[in-house]
Amino acid sequence: MRPETRGYCVIDWLFLNGMCVLLFGVALVGCSTHGDSAGANVQITSALLHSVKGLALTGPPAKIDASDLKQPDWHGVTLPDIARREVIAQPQGGIRTQTDWYRLDTSALGSSLAPRYLYLPRWKTIGRIAIYGDGALLYCSEGSIVHNGFNHPLLIRLNPSKGQQAPSTVMLRIDRLQSSGSAVSTVWVGALPSLVWRYQIRQILQTQLPYIGGAALLAVGLFALALWVRLRLESLYLLFFATSFVAFVRMLHYHIGANYLPISDEWFEWVTVVSLIWLIVCCHSFMERLHERRVKWLTPSLIAVSMLTSFVLAPGALANVPQLTLITPMLYVILLPLAIMVFFDAVRNAFRSQLREVWLMAVWLLLTTICCAYDLALQSNLVSPEGVYTNPYAIIGLFVMFSHIMYRRYVSAVDAVEQANAHLAQRLREREAELTASHDRLMEVERQQTLTDERLRITQDMHDGLGSALVSALRVVESGNVTHTEVSEILKSCIADLKLMIDSMEPVESDLLLLLATLRFRIDPRLSMAGIQLKWEVQDIPMLAWLDQRCSLHILRIIQEAFANILKHTKATEIGVRTAISGDGVEVIIQDNGQGFAVDIQPAHPTGHGMGNQQRRAKAVGGRVTWLSGPHGTQFCLWLPRCQLTPSSSYMS
Numbered sequence: 001m002r003p004e005t006r007g008y009c010v011i012d013w014l015f016l017n018g019m020c021v022l023l024f025g026v027a028l029v030g031c032s033t034h035g036d037s038a039g040a041n042v043q044i045t046s047a048l049l050h051s052v053k054g055l056a057l058t059g060p061p062a063k064i065d066a067s068d069l070k071q072p073d074w075h076g077v078t079l080p081d082i083a084r085r086e087v088i089a090q091p092q093g094g095i096r097t098q099t100d101w102y103r104l105d106t107s108a109l110g111s112s113l114a115p116r117y118l119y120l121p122r123w124k125t126i127g128r129i130a131i132y133g134d135g136a137l138l139y140c141s142e143g144s145i146v147h148n149g150f151n152h153p154l155l156i157r158l159n160p161s162k163g164q165q166a167p168s169t170v171m172l173r174i175d176r177l178q179s180s181g182s183a184v185s186t187v188w189v190g191a192l193p194s195l196v197w198r199y200q201i202r203q204i205l206q207t208q209l210p211y212i213g214g215a216a217l218l219a220v221g222l223f224a225l226a227l228w229v230r231l232r233l234e235s236l237y238l239l240f241f242a243t244s245f246v247a248f249v250r251m252l253h254y255h256i257g258a259n260y261l262p263i264s265d266e267w268f269e270w271v272t273v274v275s276l277i278w279l280i281v282c283c284h285s286f287m288e289r290l291h292e293r294r295v296k297w298l299t300p301s302l303i304a305v306s307m308l309t310s311f312v313l314a315p316g317a318l319a320n321v322p323q324l325t326l327i328t329p330m331l332y333v334i335l336l337p338l339a340i341m342v343f344f345d346a347v348r349n350a351f352r353s354q355l356r357e358v359w360l361m362a363v364w365l366l367l368t369t370i371c372c373a374y375d376l377a378l379q380s381n382l383v384s385p386e387g388v389y390t391n392p393y394a395i396i397g398l399f400v401m402f403s404h405i406m407y408r409r410y411v412s413a414v415d416a417v418e419q420a421n422a423h424l425a426q427r428l429r430e431r432e433a434e435l436t437a438s439h440d441r442l443m444e445v446e447r448q449q450t451l452t453d454e455r456l457r458i459t460q461d462m463h464d465g466l467g468s469a470l471v472s473a474l475r476v477v478e479s480g481n482v483t484h485t486e487v488s489e490i491l492k493s494c495i496a497d498l499k500l501m502i503d504s505m506e507p508v509e510s511d512l513l514l515l516l517a518t519l520r521f522r523i524d525p526r527l528s529m530a531g532i533q534l535k536w537e538v539q540d541i542p543m544l545a546w547l548d549q550r551c552s553l554h555i556l557r558i559i560q561e562a563f564a565n566i567l568k569h570t571k572a573t574e575i576g577v578r579t580a581i582s583g584d585g586v587e588v589i590i591q592d593n594g595q596g597f598a599v600d601i602q603p604a605h606p607t608g609h610g611m612g613n614q615q616r617r618a619k620a621v622g623g624r625v626t627w628l629s630g631p632h633g634t635q636f637c638l639w640l641p642r643c644q645l646t647p648s649s650s651y652m653s
Contacts, residue, residue, distance in 0.1 A: 041109075041119075041190020047172075048103040049077045057097050057145065057175050060130035062137050064171070074103070082381045085181030085329060097127070100182065102172040106189050109166070113159075116166040119188040119195040120154040121202050122385045127175030127182075133158045133167030143260040145175075147268060151254050151389065153202040155195065183385035202388075207255040210392035217399040218248040224406065236289050236409070240402055243282035247395045250275040254392055266315035273331055274310045279395075280335065281306050283365065284342045286402065291349040291358045298345065302338075329380045336376065339369050357405050364401050368394040453550075470494055512544055512586065512640070513579070515552055516559075520577075523563055527575065530567060537578040541586045542642055546621075554617040555588075555638070558625065561614050562590050562636045570594025570634060585623070588638040596629040 050073060081102070109116070123129050126146055131139040131154075139156045141148045159166045170189065176182045188195055221244025228237040253272045261268055281302045288294050313331075346362040371394035377383045516538060527534050547555075566572050572594030580587045611627070618625045618638065628635040 041188055041194040042106070044104050044106070044187040044189060045079050047077055047079055047081070047105075047187075048074045049081070050074045050101045050103075052099045052101070053178070054097045054099065057127055057177075058099075060128065060137060060140050060173050060175075064132060064135045077102075079187065080183065080185045080385050082183045082385065083176070083181045084382070085179070085380045096178040098176055098178045100172075100174045100176070102174070102184060104170040104172070104187055104189070106166075106168065106170055109189060111168065112166050113163060114166070115192060116158045116189065117192050117195050118154070118156045118158055118170060119190075119199055120156075120172075120185065121188075121198070122150075122153065122185040122206075123172075123174065123183065124150045124379075124381070124385055125174050125176040125182040126180040127177065129154075129175075130173040131156055132171040132173065134169055135171075136167075144265050144268075146265045147253055147256065147261060151206050153199055153206065155199040158189070181381045183381045185385045205388050210251050210389075210396070211255040213392065213396035213399075214248045214251040217244045217396065217403075220399075220403060221245055221248075234289075236286070236406065239282060239286050239289065240406060243279065243286060243402065244399060246275050246279045246282055247399060250279055251392050251395060254389060264315070269328065270313055270315060273313060273328060274306075276332075276335065277306045277309055280339055280342055283398070284345070287342070287346045287349070287358065287361055287365075290361065290405070291346075291353040291355060302342075305338075329376065332372075332376045332379070336369070336373060339365075339372060343369050357408070361401055361405070364394075364398055368398055512541060512547060512555075512588075513538060515547070515555060516577070516579070516588070519556055519559055523560075527563075532567075532572060533574045535574065535576040537576060539579055541579050541581060544586070544640060544642065546643070551621045554621050555640070558614045558617050558638055559588065559590070561611075562638075565597075565611075565636075566590075566592045566594060566634070569597050572633065582639060584643075585639050585641045588640070590636040591633060593633045596631055596634050 083100075118131065120131075125148075128141045128145060128148060129139075130137060130141075138158065138160065139154070143149070158170065170187075172184065172187075174182050174184065188198065221241040224237040224244075225241035228235075228241070249271060253268070263271075281299075284302060285299065288299060343362065343365045346358065346365055350358040350362045368391075371390040374383070374387075375389050375391040378385070378387055378389060520534070520536060524534055563575070566575060570592050572592035574593045576589075576591040578589050578591075580589065611625075614625050621640065623638060623640040625639075626637045628637075
């Protein structure tokens with residue numbers, strides 16, 4: 001077993017046992033009836049009872065005369081006292097009511113002017129309760145006669161006025177329907193410090209903890225609903241909210257009713273009964289989502305029965321249905337086998353799935369079913385009224401289990417996401433390493449290709465320029481028809497061509513003016529020896545990002561050819577060089593004052609020399625060349641783009 005699996009088992013065990021201890025602790029504390037040894041209070045466990053039958057529930061009088069209650073049928077009873085409730089409290093011959101008077105003996109405390117209190121842990125009736133001290137009305141329950149604060153303990157001051165003698169006779173008046181039964185727990189009378197802690201513990205256990213637990217679980221359910229709405233996660237989140245809402249509604253009647261209700265007794269009773277039915281449906285649906293082994297007929301049948309029951313029990317839906325308050329115990333008896341069936345379905349699927357979550361829920365459903373059976377007996381006055389309703393704690397425990405399961409699933413989902421992210425990160429690192437290696441290989445290939453291209457360019461330029469000139473010189477020398485001066489000029493031309501190639505290999509950093517300055521440095525001495533004046537009138541022009549060594553050689557050869565044509569054909573005495581910006585490009589303009597020549601070039605049928613070479617080299621860098629020639633000189637213009645256009649083809653001489 002993996003360590004995290006063992007951890008989950010320990011958590012499951014702690015959850016289950018902790019909630020069991022809480023339930024049994026509630027029952028033990030609630031049933032505790034031991035008195036104080038200090039004698040500050042007295043627990044009254046016996047009383048005299050007198051019952052008066054009637055046909056209507058009447059309000060308690062403000063004052064009673066003890067002589068009116070001196071009837072021969074007073075008899076002693078032991079507290080707690082229980083009047084059994086009929087399973088179907090159906091009245092016959094009209095509404096049959098009964099008023100029970102309990103006379104309590106407080107003589108053990110003696111007479112005193114000190115404040116004296118009466119503490120009643122629990123009472124239960126469909127009607128009202130009133131408390132009298134020496135015949136004067138001290139307390140009367142208000143609001144609903146059904147949800148009348150039956151789950152709220154009472155702590156009443158018996159001598160409300162300062163300096164008033166504590167009453168020697170205390171009487172409890174309980175109105176009820178004869179068939180609905182009633183129950184009264186033992187009564188405590190004494191000083192406030194010795195009773196208030198009992199009252200506070202009972203108040204916390206019976207009303208406050210169920211309310212706080214229900215509200216907290218509803219808040220968690222709303223959070224689950226927000227998650228489901230925002231992220232559209234699995235339906236368990238939506239089902240968790242539905243169950244928390246139904247459970248909160250179900251537990252309302254445990255802590256409200258001491259005051260007036262915002263709705264009628266019939267509708268409030270319908271809400272509490274129907275919410276229990278749908279709580280069983282929600283728990284079964286939640287279990288189905290866990291073990292993923294659905295019984296095709298069970299869930300639809302539960303939903304259909306719940307919907308039908310909700311409609312039939314609605315006040316005024318059917319005329320022949322008795323008042324819901326009178327048949328509530330019978331309905332709970334019918335629902336108990338339904339809860340047992342859901343429990344056995346959970347156990348069966350726990351055996352099949354072998355999931356700890358399903359086993360955890362199945363065991364807790366068993367405990368919840370036992371709690372429901374006990375609460376049904378407590379409601380039907382079959383057990384001592386001293387006990388505490390355990391169903392609210394069972395529901396709270398059930399939702400703690402739900403929260404625990406949802407937490408485990410959430411953590412598992414987070415772990416799965418983290419593992420997926422770690423796997424993706426690992427794959428990303430591997431891909432990055434592969435891409436880095438591929439990039440390095442491509443860079444090496446590109447470097448090798450660049451070197452190869454550069455070697456090819458240099459070889460081609462040497463072959464077309466210097467090599468061709470040397471071959472021509474060799475042939476002339478071998479023929480023997482050349483003078484030393486002509487040989488010298490041929491060699492000077494070869495040297496100039498070699499220098500031009502060397503200059504093109506220097507980095508120009510996209511600066512055309514730097515390239516032109518290099519050319520000026522090479523050609524200016526030659527022009528001076530020829531008696532030609534060079535007028536340099538260049539201006540700043542934009543950088544050409546595409547200008548590299550290959551393009552530099554093309555430009556240098558184009559301009560070199562322009563100067564060579566001037567020297568050979570025009571007999572010029574002055575040459576001007578200037579630059580200009582023209583549209584989306586720049587221009588290099590060379591102007592001479594020679595005699596001019598005929599501009600006759602056919603780009604479609606190049607001769608491979610002179611002006612044709614200039615045009616082809618210009619196209620290779622995305623530019624163009626033009627000539628304007630006349631009697632007073634020739635103007636040569638090289639236009640180059642700022643952003644290099646796609647050349648028509650690479651120049652190959």
